[in-house]
Amino acid sequence: MPTNDDLSSGAGAPNPDVQRLEQVLGRLRSTTSAPSVGRIHANGLAAADGGVAPGTQYAGARFLGPALGAAAAIVLMVGLTWTDISRLLPPKKISGAAWDVAAASPAQVAPAPSCPETPTIRATPPPANNAGPLGEGPWWINTDRTLWMQSATGPWHTGYNQKNIMLKPAGVTPSISGTRIDAPAPPMEVKWVPQLRAEFQTMGLTFATEGCWKVTATAGDHQISFVTIVWPGP
Numbered sequence: 001m002p003t004n005d006d007l008s009s010g011a012g013a014p015n016p017d018v019q020r021l022e023q024v025l026g027r028l029r030s031t032t033s034a035p036s037v038g039r040i041h042a043n044g045l046a047a048a049d050g051g052v053a054p055g056t057q058y059a060g061a062r063f064l065g066p067a068l069g070a071a072a073a074i075v076l077m078v079g080l081t082w083t084d085i086s087r088l089l090p091p092k093k094i095s096g097a098a099w100d101v102a103a104a105s106p107a108q109v110a111p112a113p114s115c116p117e118t119p120t121i122r123a124t125p126p127p128a129n130n131a132g133p134l135g136e137g138p139w140w141i142n143t144d145r146t147l148w149m150q151s152a153t154g155p156w157h158t159g160y161n162q163k164n165i166m167l168k169p170a171g172v173t174p175s176i177s178g179t180r181i182d183a184p185a186p187p188m189e190v191k192w193v194p195q196l197r198a199e200f201q202t203m204g205l206t207f208a209t210e211g212c213w214k215v216t217a218t219a220g221d222h223q224i225s226f227v228t229i230v231w232p233g234p
Contacts, residue, residue, distance in 0.1 A: 115182065115212035118226035125167050131200035134167070142224035147217060149224060158210050158233040160191075166201040172220030174201055181227065182212040 120138030125148045127133065140149045148167035168174050173196050178188025185208050192203030207213065207230045216225040 115227065115229045117228055128167055128198075128200040129170055130195075130198040134165070134200075140224060140226045142222065144222070146222045147219060147224040149215075149217060149226075156205065156207060156213075156228065156230045158207050158230060161205045161207070164203050164205055166203065166217060166219075167199055168201060168219040169222065170197055170199050172196070172222070174217060174219040176203065176215065176217040178205065178207070178213050178215045180209060180211045180230075181214050183209070185209045185211065188213065188215065 118140060121141050122136045122138050123141065124136050125134050125139065137150055141147070146169055148165075150165045151161065152163040152165055153161060166174060166176070173194050175194070176190055176192075179185075189206040190203055191206070192201070195201050210230050210232045212227060213230050214225065214227050216223065218224075
């Protein structure tokens with residue numbers, strides 16, 4: 001009959017294979033509802049401190065199923081390392097968490113952008129004195145609907161955005177500025193010829209970085225201000 005001496009690889013030194021197997025069993029116990037399983041002798045016999053009589057043959061079906069008994073034999077025979085074993089184990093769940101952090105990938109838990117974007121509006125602007133009919137947008141529109149702005153080429157991105165539109169009252173010269181509000185960045189650059197008499201105005205806008213930007217335009221006593229995301233360049 002084997003004794004506890006069989007667990008030692010030398011005088012007073014525990015068998016490292018047995019220690020690794022005990023760690024595996026501990027992990028498996030924590031992820032199953034099976035009865036408590038004690039330490040296992042190197043020869044496959046249950047130890048007394050596991051609640052099973054000494055010398056009782058370890059039976060997979062009685063505790064964690066036939067697969068565990070076979071796995072224990074394989075571990076001892078082929079000498080799997082702890083790194084090898086840990087890859088086969090289910091991840092531990094963090095109690096009280098909204099999701100299984102151990103199983104989640106960075107892409108799954110990436111936070112959504114926190115930029116408080118101003119919603120655009122689909123509407124048809126009034127006719128301009130120097131342009132044909134314009135579509136329904138989407139547009140950024142001020143409260144009294146005297147200033148309309150649109151990116152004619154889709155969402156803004158870093159670098160130069162060529163085609164942008166402003167509708168304004170005639171007889172006033174517009175101005176426009178842009179500032180990143182979520183991090184330091186150089187101000188938005190504007191390439192245009194501000195029109196006095198024309199109501200339809202175009203401009204090119206350059207953004208130094210992506211991020212959350214606030215754009216403000218004025219024309220006489222009228223003003224429009226909105227917040228939007230500038231995305232990484234194409």
